[in-house]
Amino acid sequence: MAGFSRLAIPLIAIVAILVVGEALSPGFAAPRQVFNQLTVASFLGLVVIGQTLVILAGGEGIDLSVGAAVSLGALVAGNVMNGSDAMILPALAASALTGAAIGLVNGIGVTRLRIPALVMTLGSTGVITGILILMTNGKTSGRSAELLSQMVAPPLLFGISGIVYLWILVGALATFVLHKSRFGYSLVAVGANEQAAAMVGLSVPWIRLAAYVGCSSVSALAGFFLIGYTGSVFVSIGNQFVLTSIIAVVIGGTALSGGSGGFVGGALGAVVLTLLQSVLIPLNVAEFGRQMIFGLTLIAFMVLYGREPKST
Amino acid sequence: MTVDVPRRRALNVPRSPLWLAASLVVLFSLASVALQPTFLSPRVLQSNLSTFLPLMIIAVGQTYVILGGAIDLSLGALVSLVNVVLVTSLQALGADPSFAAIAACMGMALLVGAAGGAVNGVLVGVLRLQPIVSTFAAGIVFGGIALWIMPQAGGSMPPVYAKTYAAKLFGVKGATFMLLSLVAIIYLISRTRFYIYLLAVGSNRPAAFQSGLPVMRIRVLSYIVAGLFASVTAMVILASTSAGDPLMGQAFTLGSVSAVVLGGTALSGGAGSAIGSMLGAVLLGLINNVLFFAQLPFVYQTIVQGTIILAALAGGIMVSRR
Numbered sequence: 144m145a146g147f148s149r150l151a152i153p154l155i156a157i158v159a160i161l162v163v164g165e166a167l168s169p170g171f172a173a174p175r176q177v178f179n180q181l182t183v184a185s186f187l188g189l190v191v192i193g194q195t196l197v198i199l200a201g202g203e204g205i206d207l208s209v210g211a212a213v214s215l216g217a218l219v220a221g222n223v224m225n226g227s228d229a230m231i232l233p234a235l236a237a238s239a240l241t242g243a244a245i246g247l248v249n250g251i252g253v254t255r256l257r258i259p260a261l262v263m264t265l266g267s268t269g270v271i272t273g274i275l276i277l278m279t280n281g282k283t284s285g286r287s288a289e290l291l292s293q294m295v296a297p298p299l300l301f302g303i304s305g306i307v308y309l310w311i312l313v314g315a316l317a318t319f320v321l322h323k324s325r326f327g328y329s330l331v332a333v334g335a336n337e338q339a340a341a342m343v344g345l346s347v348p349w350i351r352l353a354a355y356v357g358c359s360s361v362s363a364l365a366g367f368f369l370i371g372y373t374g375s376v377f378v379s380i381g382n383q384f385v386l387t388s389i390i391a392v393v394i395g396g397t398a399l400s401g402g403s404g405g406f407v408g409g410a411l412g413a414v415v416l417t418l419l420q421s422v423l424i425p426l427n428v429a430e431f432g433r434q435m436i437f438g439l440t441l442i443a444f445m446v447l448y449g450r451e452p453k454s455t
Numbered sequence: 456m457t458v459d460v461p462r463r464r465a466l467n468v469p470r471s472p473l474w475l476a477a478s479l480v481v482l483f484s485l486a487s488v489a490l491q492p493t494f495l496s497p498r499v500l501q502s503n504l505s506t507f508l509p510l511m512i513i514a515v516g517q518t519y520v521i522l523g524g525a526i527d528l529s530l531g532a533l534v535s536l537v538n539v540v541l542v543t544s545l546q547a548l549g550a551d552p553s554f555a556a557i558a559a560c561m562g563m564a565l566l567v568g569a570a571g572g573a574v575n576g577v578l579v580g581v582l583r584l585q586p587i588v589s590t591f592a593a594g595i596v597f598g599g600i601a602l603w604i605m606p607q608a609g610g611s612m613p614p615v616y617a618k619t620y621a622a623k624l625f626g627v628k629g630a631t632f633m634l635l636s637l638v639a640i641i642y643l644i645s646r647t648r649f650y651i652y653l654l655a656v657g658s659n660r661p662a663a664f665q666s667g668l669p670v671m672r673i674r675v676l677s678y679i680v681a682g683l684f685a686s687v688t689a690m691v692i693l694a695s696t697s698a699g700d701p702l703m704g705q706a707f708t709l710g711s712v713s714a715v716v717l718g719g720t721a722l723s724g725g726a727g728s729a730i731g732s733m734l735g736a737v738l739l740g741l742i743n744n745v746l747f748f749a750q751l752p753f754v755y756q757t758i759v760q761g762t763i764i765l766a767a768l769a770g771g772i773m774v775s776r777r
Contacts (some may be wrong), residue, residue, distance in 0.1 A: 265768075269761030270761035273758025317594055377651050399588070434596070435600065
């Protein structure tokens, strides 16, 4: 069911944007520039991995709190590290635990209290934003360790930055789990047909709960690495990822109804969005033009696929 | 022959009960009275109504889309777009325009809202795209057009526009008049065949399709209705701010969804009420009010507000399962 053709559209889009970008401003498709774009895309890409998990698990699953999880993960990491190399691993752990806690709350709300995911994650976003303001007093706070910054952004090997390798690693791991593990099969089964999955003895709530915990954890980790890229944290640092992560999932051919899709598509979707946003910058297009082109391209993507059947 | 239709059971979907929203409104009103003794004075009531009214109107619009089983994440951007169109056109009229000219501008604002709604309606109803993603994308385009028309907040408009809104008509001020009209319009809509069909489409789209309802047209129309409410929201905001702002609508998108859910409409569609959404919007406003007058330190305000809203959202849905 993997369906390679599903990946064809984002792949063609990536090539097309690179060609157009190179024509408009020579150097856009040069390896160094492309690697830079991949570095930028990797943070969104990590969040997309989480969002894909939740959406795959079905039951109208969606996570609007990923942005808040990124911000809180970054903030916790920044304050634990505070510039000290020795604290990188504790910061990583703290950030992941923070994410897991957020996912646990979302997951319990959705699976045990049976609150619609959109409502639950919208509500938890409000609470997390409150926590962020309480912790930071609205100011930037925390500092990345020097070592982390060097691992994340500058080229590490073959001109590619560390965060891109990490993104590929996490993506590969997630793909492996999805296609080769019991949990992966269960996740897709639950997303595709909840009743059938329950009848063969799968615990639908537990599997969905695990998806939410995974999603928030990966998002918080994206926040941890993001602080290595930006150096410090502000409250709204993660907001940009909320709807873009959902759009990247859709561009990558994962159905919002659950049970069908994968991580490779989502990764391509994250690259498409990042390239699309940056191809417009050297054009000197005013902000309004950039927004309009961006929005229209998204609509075009959705017209290409993702149409629902007539009777449902 | 009587047919026993199991009305309640057929609509057994998670939604917050209306009485909960109503009781919370009463509770937070009492808290407001305790914290702010002048709360019940006509002047304060009037000013609170003016503050709450925009979210109330847009939440009513969002209700019709959600009742049909979809969602509109472009409404905030559409409010901004109508706002800048209205400001720009009113400005072009000069300092002392005729009422006919102002009415023409407002008619144009309604058209812009309806057109934006029609765009969403085509995306979701005709092309059958996923509502969350496609209306969000449409919202980005609306926001782009708003920035194109008016790159920065500002503008001035003929004072007569705001003055008329603040003046008394038949003994009531503009905001009160709008509130009464809103209730009347909700009642009128609920009497239409469109509304009955909309509930059918929202609760079971395949069944509605198979019984021959014009599913596509109903879905398109629900977005157009929401677009018209976005226009009215923009007009009301303009009457109190008297300036244009291409970004002013942003908070309305998710705010309207929260108000609709708090007001007892099921996100899955088919069950709920626009009056409930108005209560939901009032509740959100009252929560802000209480937190402000409780003189909570600024840093605690967002977390307390977020927790109350989450508790109300989650609690409402849990109560309905008992």
